[in-house]
Amino acid sequence: MLSKSQLQFIKSLHQKKFRKEHGLFIVEGIKSITEFLHSDYTVHSIFCTSKVEPKIGNFPKKIKLNIISERDLTAITTLKTPQGILALVKAPDNKRLDTKELKNSFTLVLDNIQDPGNLGTIIRTADWFGINKIICSEDTVEAFNPKVVQATMGSLARMSIVYTDLQLVFQDNSIPVFVALLDGKSIYETTFGNEGLILLGNEGNGVSKNLLNAAMTTVTIPRFGNAESLNVAVSAAIFCSEIRKKR
Amino acid sequence: MLSKSQLQFIKSLHQKKFRKEHGLFIVEGIKSITEFLHSDYTVHSIFCTSKVEPKIGNFPKKIKLNIISERDLTAITTLKTPQGILALVKAPDNKRLDTKELKNSFTLVLDNIQDPGNLGTIIRTADWFGINKIICSEDTVEAFNPKVVQATMGSLARMSIVYTDLQLVFQDNSIPVFVALLDGKSIYETTFGNEGLILLGNEGNGVSKNLLNAAMTTVTIPRFGNAESLNVAVSAAIFCSEIRKKR
Numbered sequence: 001m002l003s004k005s006q007l008q009f010i011k012s013l014h015q016k017k018f019r020k021e022h023g024l025f026i027v028e029g030i031k032s033i034t035e036f037l038h039s040d041y042t043v044h045s046i047f048c049t050s051k052v053e054p055k056i057g058n059f060p061k062k063i064k065l066n067i068i069s070e071r072d073l074t075a076i077t078t079l080k081t082p083q084g085i086l087a088l089v090k091a092p093d094n095k096r097l098d099t100k101e102l103k104n105s106f107t108l109v110l111d112n113i114q115d116p117g118n119l120g121t122i123i124r125t126a127d128w129f130g131i132n133k134i135i136c137s138e139d140t141v142e143a144f145n146p147k148v149v150q151a152t153m154g155s156l157a158r159m160s161i162v163y164t165d166l167q168l169v170f171q172d173n174s175i176p177v178f179v180a181l182l183d184g185k186s187i188y189e190t191t192f193g194n195e196g197l198i199l200l201g202n203e204g205n206g207v208s209k210n211l212l213n214a215a216m217t218t219v220t221i222p223r224f225g226n227a228e229s230l231n232v233a234v235s236a237a238i239f240c241s242e243i244r245k246k247r
Numbered sequence: 248m249l250s251k252s253q254l255q256f257i258k259s260l261h262q263k264k265f266r267k268e269h270g271l272f273i274v275e276g277i278k279s280i281t282e283f284l285h286s287d288y289t290v291h292s293i294f295c296t297s298k299v300e301p302k303i304g305n306f307p308k309k310i311k312l313n314i315i316s317e318r319d320l321t322a323i324t325t326l327k328t329p330q331g332i333l334a335l336v337k338a339p340d341n342k343r344l345d346t347k348e349l350k351n352s353f354t355l356v357l358d359n360i361q362d363p364g365n366l367g368t369i370i371r372t373a374d375w376f377g378i379n380k381i382i383c384s385e386d387t388v389e390a391f392n393p394k395v396v397q398a399t400m401g402s403l404a405r406m407s408i409v410y411t412d413l414q415l416v417f418q419d420n421s422i423p424v425f426v427a428l429l430d431g432k433s434i435y436e437t438t439f440g441n442e443g444l445i446l447l448g449n450e451g452n453g454v455s456k457n458l459l460n461a462a463m464t465t466v467t468i469p470r471f472g473n474a475e476s477l478n479v480a481v482s483a484a485i486f487c488s489e490i491r492k493k494r
Contacts (some may be wrong), residue, residue: 031475117364121478130471155474188492224377224491227402228278228483230369237481238488244471245435 001045002072008188010047010076016142018186022092025144026076029083037063042090049073052084065220078146091144097135097164099172104230107133109177111166111211113232114200115141120151121233122200127155129240134159135197137166137208138186139216148206169197177216179207181236184218192243220228249294249319257294257323260335263389266407268337272391273323276304276330276489282401284310289337293304296320296432300329325393338391344382344411351442351491356424358413358458359449359477360387367398369447374402376487382404382444384455394492413458416444424463426454431465439490449485450479 001221002010014161024044027033037043037059047066048056059065073082108126108177115118119141126134137200143161150157170177179193179199188236199216201207221230221238230238249257259265266272271291274280284290286308294313295303306312320329332370332487355373360366366388373381388395390408399406417424425439426446446463448454468477468485477485 070483121481124474124478125481127472128470128477129467131471132472151478153475158473221488222491223375225374225379226377226405227371227374228400230375231349231371231398231480233478234368234372234481234484237477237484241468241485243490244469 002066002068002076007072008074010086010088014146014168016077016145019091019142019144021215023138024088024148025091026078026090026146027087027149028077028085028146028232030085031151032152032157033085034059034086035157036087036089036187039157041092041157044088045091046087047073047076048114057197058084058247060151060155067208079136079150094164094217095160095162097162097168099169101177102133102172102175102195102197105133106131106192106195107135107197108236108239109135109166109169109197109199110140111137112205113200116141116145116147117151117233118203118233119143119145119158120148121150122236123135123152123159123161124155124238125233127154127158127238129244131243132159134161135166135169136161136163138163147227154221166208170211170213174216178219179212179241180220180239181215181218182220183228187219187238187242190217197241198236198239200232200236229233248314249315249323250287254319254322255421256277257333257335261325261393261478263392266338266389266391270336271335272396273325273393274334274336274396275324275326275332275393277332279396279401279404280332280334281306282404283334283336286404288339291335291337293332293334294320294323294331303332328451330428337338341411342407342409344409344415346422349380349419349422349442349444352380352440352443353378353439355483355486356381356382356413356416356444356446357387358369358384359452360447360455361450363388363392363394364398365450365478365480366390366392369483370395370399370406370408371402372480372484372487373398374405376491378487378490379406381408382413382416383408383410384412402474413455417458417460419461420462424488425466425487426459426463427468428454428465429467431467433469434466434485434489435469437464437466437489443490445483445486445490447479447483
């Protein structure tokens with residue numbers, strides 16, 4: 001059973017402020033927790049119901065498994081449909097951007113993405129396509145938000161994510177930048193080569209004008225119908241697909 | 248001001264049961280409502296706050312605009328961030344499937360899609376790529392669910408959606424069927440031609456086995472990284488993109 005203060009502590013991690021303060025975030029579900037156990041992240045503690053415990057495979061023994069009641073699990077879960085198991089994972093310090101690391105690979109650069117489901121889906125999609133670096137503007141939704149974590153379906157464990165002032169990213173001109181805008185060259189006629197930054201903008205307003213410069217290649221997903229725009233996670237997916245198929 | 252019974256009536260439409268009973272659903276936001284006003288749908292009534300009224304452009308005068316208080320709007324909205332304007336729109340009767348109408352075009356066929364955000368995003372993406380027909384299994388989430396409507400960003404107004412037993416769809420063998428599975432031919436090497444049904448399955452379980460037959464072409468989005476699967480709306484988007492770029 002969890003004490004009142006334990007319950008309060010875990011519930012506090014539903015909020016960004018306390019995640020920052022304690023350097024911990026919540027991961028739920030056996031599959032996602034397993035991905036974090038096999039990653040560079042440090043799993044701090046695991047809480048599960050006696051019903052779910054027998055379903056757990058080979059979790060490392062050094063991490064204490066706390067068996068808790070259904071009621072306690074319901075109190076601490078961030079999900080509408082709780083999965084009976086919840087872990088606290090240490091949030092790594094935000095890495096400093098090293099533009100040298102961006103050479104010879106593709107990196108997604110996200111400008112002010114607000115919807116947690118979108119960021120989570122982008123992380124999952126990037127992982128599918130073998131892209132493992134994402135740079136986010138400082139005003140992009142936090143990657144350790146429970147809704148982001150859930151939508152990544154475990155892919156967060158394999159993704160390197162840096163939050164930074166995007167102006168700093170584009171100071172280095174040695175890597176080509178492809179920016180998703182509505183009035184660019186067709187993505188189907190774009191040559192991506194073997195490295196680059198893919199810059200995608202906010203759900204409502206697109207990419208901030210002050211980030212754009214003449215050296216960037218403007219790329220558009222051609223419209224064949226009538227919708228005014230595409231969802232940003234959908235755009236990101238089509239970029240990832242086009243990059244990979246051309247290699 | 249809205250009477251208590253009017254408030255209750257509109258709030259009842261948050262639930263599927265009452266949407267079915269009254270044949271009405273809720274659309275919110277000026278942009279989306281405008282799309283429905285310019286579509287084959289019948290807009291039944293519009294409610295907006297005095298703050299939002301001046302922002303409305305040229306709505307047809309025959310539809311009565313009910314000016315209501317912020318408080319009433321807050322009571323009837325389905326959104327976390329209400330947009331100050333809400334319309335009730337008549338739900339058309341579910342059309343009978345006519346497989347002849349599927350010739351010479353592409354149609355998405357959705358098997359048991361559960362997440363409203365996914366269905367909404369699929370409708371929006373299909374509209375972008377000029378695909379205007381979607382067939383849903385009877386257990387797919389209802390297209391008039393407020394979260395679906397919201398995620399379509401107005402594209403629902405242009406989409407023909409039929410709910411039916413999918414077995415009936417695949418009885419007609421004259422149109423090629425492409426089914427999204429993990430062990431098929433690469434989508435990048437698939438020739439789509441100029442017509443077809445794209446069959447996409449449930450978020451967790453994929454396409455129902457009993458729907459599959461040997462005449463279908465199994466298509467896979469190749470994996471370059473480590474994610475176990477792609478979000479279904481992302482898969483749908485990559486299919487739409489590949490279909491269009493090859494025409």
